[in-house]
Amino acid sequence: MHRQFLDRTVAGQALAQRLLELALPGPLVVLALPRGGVPVAVEVARALGAPLDLVLVRKIGAPWQPELAVAAVVEGDPPEIVVDEEVQRQIGVDDQYIQARAAGELLEIRRRRLVYLKGRPPAEVEGRTVIVVDDGVATGTTMRAALKALRMRRPARLVLAVPVAPADTLEALRAEVDQVVCLAQPFPFHAVGQHYVDFHQVGDDEVVAALDAVAATGP
Numbered sequence: 166m167h168r169q170f171l172d173r174t175v176a177g178q179a180l181a182q183r184l185l186e187l188a189l190p191g192p193l194v195v196l197a198l199p200r201g202g203v204p205v206a207v208e209v210a211r212a213l214g215a216p217l218d219l220v221l222v223r224k225i226g227a228p229w230q231p232e233l234a235v236a237a238v239v240e241g242d243p244p245e246i247v248v249d250e251e252v253q254r255q256i257g258v259d260d261q262y263i264q265a266r267a268a269g270e271l272l273e274i275r276r277r278r279l280v281y282l283k284g285r286p287p288a289e290v291e292g293r294t295v296i297v298v299d300d301g302v303a304t305g306t307t308m309r310a311a312l313k314a315l316r317m318r319r320p321a322r323l324v325l326a327v328p329v330a331p332a333d334t335l336e337a338l339r340a341e342v343d344q345v346v347c348l349a350q351p352f353p354f355h356a357v358g359q360h361y362v363d364f365h366q367v368g369d370d371e372v373v374a375a376l377d378a379v380a381a382t383g384p
Contacts, residue, residue, distance in 0.1 A: 168349035169360050195296045196218050217379045239313075281369070297311060309337075324344045327346075
């Protein structure tokens with residue numbers, strides 16, 4: 166069934182309601198994929214009374230088609246690089262290309278954490294129920310990288326929560342999490358933005374304002 170959300174805030178409120186009904190075991194922490202996942206995750210964190218942090222992951226695109234993800238890199242110590250081996254094989258890029266691009270994306274990741282969180286320490290993940298939120302999932306390459314990296318931080322439970330995603334991508338991601346929560350799985354699926362009336366590009370200022378507002382009110 167086709168479902169269209171007014172905007173990310175409304176989608177986040179609907180997602181929060183579904184998560185509340187699940188009565189997930191605490192303590193909870195909500196992690197957003199910026200930038201588009203932040204307005205969704207703000208509503209989830211507020212409704213659940215949970216702290217909000219970011220999981221910073223950057224796509225590594227093909228040389229001639231940046232939107233086609235060949236890999237993704239996630240912040241961490243050490244950072245995690247997850248390669249889509251099928252795409253890598255199809256486009257013929259080597260590991261050296263991926264490593265070089267990852268180094269540049271890690272610089273952007275560090276910039277974003279500094280700008281977005283202003284030195285606030287990362288939320289504790291180990292032993293907690295971690296809810297990973299984005300505004301939607303398409304191919305799942307960046308989300309898979311984020312989930313693999315988070316699993317290494319030993320959460321008690323890892324939950325993927327998104328308003329919209331294709332069923333085949335969700336099925337592939339189930340192996341990375343303990344639970345999947347998705348409000349709409351339309352078919353055919355072309356792009357996340359088609360399922361929102363307002364799908365404007367979220368800027369740094371909007372992310373900072375949202376995170377500051379949650380931090381000021383507390384979980």
